[in-house]
Amino acid sequence: MAVYTQVSAEALAAFLSRYDVGDLVSAKGIAEGVENSNYLVDTTRDRFILTLYEKRVAAGDLPFFMALLDHLAGKGLPVPPAVKDRDDREIQQLEGRPACLIRFLPGVSLSQPTPAQALAAGCALGGVHAAVADFEPTRANSMGIAQWRPLLERCGRDMDAIRTGLFDRVAAALDAVERDWPRDLPVGAIHADLFPDNVLMLGDEVTGLIDFYFACTDIRAYDVAVMHTSWTFNARGLNPSAGVGAALLDGYDRSFGLSAAERAALPVLARGACIRFLLSRAWDWLNTPADALVMRKDPLAYLARLDWYVANERAFA
Numbered sequence: 001m002a003v004y005t006q007v008s009a010e011a012l013a014a015f016l017s018r019y020d021v022g023d024l025v026s027a028k029g030i031a032e033g034v035e036n037s038n039y040l041v042d043t044t045r046d047r048f049i050l051t052l053y054e055k056r057v058a059a060g061d062l063p064f065f066m067a068l069l070d071h072l073a074g075k076g077l078p079v080p081p082a083v084k085d086r087d088d089r090e091i092q093q094l095e096g097r098p099a100c101l102i103r104f105l106p107g108v109s110l111s112q113p114t115p116a117q118a119l120a121a122g123c124a125l126g127g128v129h130a131a132v133a134d135f136e137p138t139r140a141n142s143m144g145i146a147q148w149r150p151l152l153e154r155c156g157r158d159m160d161a162i163r164t165g166l167f168d169r170v171a172a173a174l175d176a177v178e179r180d181w182p183r184d185l186p187v188g189a190i191h192a193d194l195f196p197d198n199v200l201m202l203g204d205e206v207t208g209l210i211d212f213y214f215a216c217t218d219i220r221a222y223d224v225a226v227m228h229t230s231w232t233f234n235a236r237g238l239n240p241s242a243g244v245g246a247a248l249l250d251g252y253d254r255s256f257g258l259s260a261a262e263r264a265a266l267p268v269l270a271r272g273a274c275i276r277f278l279l280s281r282a283w284d285w286l287n288t289p290a291d292a293l294v295m296r297k298d299p300l301a302y303l304a305r306l307d308w309y310v311a312n313e314r315a316f317a
């Protein structure tokens with residue numbers, strides 16, 4: 001359960017009193033997610049998500065994330081903006097953490113998406129990339145390629161406790177990715193973490209795109225690659241569904257367009273995405289405090305994906 005910070009009833013009532021949202025009825029910690037603390041908050045008027053931002057979200061980045069949410073919601077995308085308090089403020093402090101009250105969106109996240117659902121999700125990502133054409137703020141990718149080697153070094157040989165030889169395998173894969181990384185593809189504001197658990201759906205319809213807290217300015221096609229790595233395999237990183245992978249790319253291509261150069265770069269972008277999530281998961285695996293109410297995610301599920309992309313260089317052809 002991702003609840004790193006406990007919120008007392010008194011602190012929550014005082015927090016909510018700044019808003020015109022009615023009175024507190026209930027607040028429950030949300031089991032999903034690993035990055036931030038999330039509560040489902042019901043008031044006498046409505047339902048909200050309360051997010052307290054934890055270790056990987058820098059308070060200084062919140063204005064960028066909130067501007068992006070507002071921008072996308074303003075364009076009619078199913079993206080939840082933060083609620084403003086009576087002083088027009090979206091970002092608050094609660095229990096010593098930066099915190100926002102976010103609109104609740106309906107829908108559920110999928111564990112085994114179908115090709116039809118992947119098509120809709122790929123379309124939705126294309127919609128985001130189209131909508132940010134006039135979004136001016138920028139943010140460097142704090143989990144981008146420049147950070148992977150320092151993160152690998154910080155994890156160090158302790159990684160070999162997860163799987164013998166893991167450090168050397170990731171180091172070799174990173175050498176190749178750094179050598180082949182594309183330098184001239186179009187960049188823009190990207191989500192950078194659009195896993196199935198960050199897409200809410202009802203049937204084949206996308207009802208919510210959430211968790212923009214890794215959003216940044218980076219290669220657009222990297223966003224497609226991140227989706228491919230997270231949507232097409234099972235939870236252990238095995239049994240890729242060719243139908244789901246193809247549908248994702250098709251949806252994105254139909255709604256926004258994927259150039260030949262972007263498609264040609266997807267293999268290396270996907271290997272990079274695998275390294276990014278393998279490393280963040282490995283770091284968490286080695287450093288999550290024993291008393292945290294958090295389900296650790298399996299780094300080796302991303303090693304399996306990395307191996308698959310290395311063995312299937314022509315998967316996107």
Ligand SMILES: Nc1ncnc2c1ncn2[C@@H]1O[C@H](COP(=O)(O)OP(=O)(O)OP(=O)(O)O)[C@@H](O)[C@H]1O
Nearest residue numbers: 002030032033034035036049080103104105210211
């Ligand atoms: N606006 C929203 N509307 C409805 N449900 C939401 C909303 N925001 C978050 N949730 C719920 O809370 C859960 C956790 O949210 P979120 O994915 O943002 O957490 P996180 O800790 O940042 O996770 P991650 O591990 O994906 O980075 C989601 O899976 C979803 O069930």
Ligand SMILES: N[C@@H](CCO)C(=O)O
Nearest residue numbers: 193195277280281297
């Ligand atoms: N979506 C990521 C968590 C955010 O870094 C994962 O599943 O590892």
